Amino acid sequence: MTFMTVDSRTVSQAGEDAMVAAICQIIDPHNAEHAGLLLGPGDDAAVLSCTSGQPVLTTDTLSADQDYRRTWWEGRPMEEWPRDLGTKAAAQNLSDLNAMGATPIALLVSLTLPPEFTVQWVQDFYAGVVRACSQPGAMGCAVAGGDLGSGADMSVTITAVGEPHQPGRLLRRSGARPGDILGVCGRLGYAAAGLALLEQAVASADRGAGLEVQGAAAGLLAECLEAQKRPQPPLTAGAAALRAGATAGMDLSDGLLRDAGRLARASEVKITLDEAALNAEARSLEPVAQHCEGAPYSAASDWVVSGGEDFGLLATFPSPAELPEGFRIIGHVAETAPGESAGAVLPGWTGAPGWDSMRG
Template sequence: MTVAAAGERETLRRLLRHLPKGDTLLGPGDDAAIIAAPDGRVVISTDTMIEGPDFRLEWSTPEQLGSKAVASNLADIAAMGARPTGMVVALAVPRDTPVDFVEGLARGFAIGLEGLAPGVGVVGGDLATSPVVTIAVTVFGSMDGVPAVTRAGARPGEVVAVAGDMGRAAAGLRLLFAGAGAGAGAGADADADVDAGTDAGDSAALTTKLIQAQLAPEPPLAAGVAAARAGASAMMDLSDGPLLDATRLAIASEVTIAIDSATVAGDIATLLPPLRSAFGLDTDAAKDLASRLVLGGGEDHSLLATFPADVELPAPFRAIGRVVEQQDAPVLVDGEPAQPDGWDPYIGIE
């Protein structure tokens, strides 16, 4: 049954039954919702995923799309050091979309919220028709009395750290473009195709995990609140890649970020077997590609933060470099200026 045949009321009814209500002062069904803002401030971020530029229906299950929309939005709340408190969704789908697809999206929202922000509900939304699937999510958070961690607070001498994966989502995207994981929901079962004990099996399992990291990332977002409480001086989420995002943080803070590539050697090594096998690369070429993905690849939605040198990094943050005095280059890798590849939705990648 399509949404046009079911009608708005029935589609909404089937959608709402999957969504967590969460803690809300007034939930869906009135002109507006009301959520608590205990310290008198509300943190707000909005982000849209659109079929075509942002995802392909032949790669993603609706559950993965819903889950990814939640993760990418919650990452912006976590990046301020805030605790998520609510979410609204403006959803538009083609008239011939099966209601099952919309229910799958709703299950994806629920899965994402349960995993990353238990107790947080979808407090409102909007349902419309469009030629392409459009998922506009706005999320809310509370600082709970702590100052917000902006991009502008990094100071020379501090430690630069990351919580979460680097390069896995971008590697997953390359593998999808290369034809790995054909069929919707390629990474839905990260344990599929595992033939443990053989190299080919390890590589296949890892391929599936990398695709999963692209289609339904699960960044360690609780680390955002922990970072704020530990005294992080600046923070942002890694949506466009460490080099570009670190450039933004460096410019906002008027400092230079010096990354030590030895700290990400493990991230690079992890990507080598699937990249070698998918693209038939020799070791040097695979290392080169993996390095570019780890430092330049986006959509991991991990957290990039800076901490005073005497702070013990809260788990799972790990140091990747230092904040130094502002130089001509906002970002250095092993002492050399590093130019990020640009990302512009109107021009495309690079």
């Protein structure tokens, strides 16, 4: 998306009313295609058509130096930073709805901005949100409104609203059964590999070090960087999993082993991850690990098993079952033995299980 003119006013110079008008220039054309948005930005609240009577809600916050670093975009076109942040903030919420087997219908965006940010930055941010809502599986999602505020640091919180793909049916964490197989849709470890590349560049005197690569590895490195900066979750996977008879599911945001453990505990079962399958996943990322100076020998495996922000879909299916397109088998479900706690295990794994937002 391009704009006829660049609005270089700061948000403090423009004021709230002008900012709302500038945002509407970006989101109104997108919202015009969504009949489910009965009343959008401009009133005290939005009004949505929710024909199922079962609204599905989720919310997530994106914060500086917790979820991204400004330096990741140094040397890049100035519009990439806000657009990528808008896309990532929306994508992590859309992924949650997908994991429930829900269709996204609207986002509410609460944006806190330092006063020196420009109007153009905000418009580019919302262009990124619209980009996320234009992906397959999210094209019925409007940007229904939100809130604007001023603060020392940029922070964005998005609330996403959805409806069940199939009335009365949702994909929950608590339905896995002994004998099920564990499948995943979406890439494993790519976002963590992208983070390693970005942090290597930040640590270097040359902020672009390691990111300009030629040859066979260039495409792979670019995919990893994109997975971290502007993820594209497989937003049609939740509906596909439900149609295939999935018994449980959740999105992958904090690392495969940690999230599989959450699903297992909710279902009161034991999940064993397939070492051979995950080794095959890790082999695809070995060229990236070789590119990261000082990366441990196990880096590719670490990214696959415990790297966060993949935003893929983890789901269990009855066995035997034909998995939907894009899913692959990475484990199986069993009863817990007497005295054994529910959870997920990967035989021989001694590394970290994944990301904990309270502990780091």
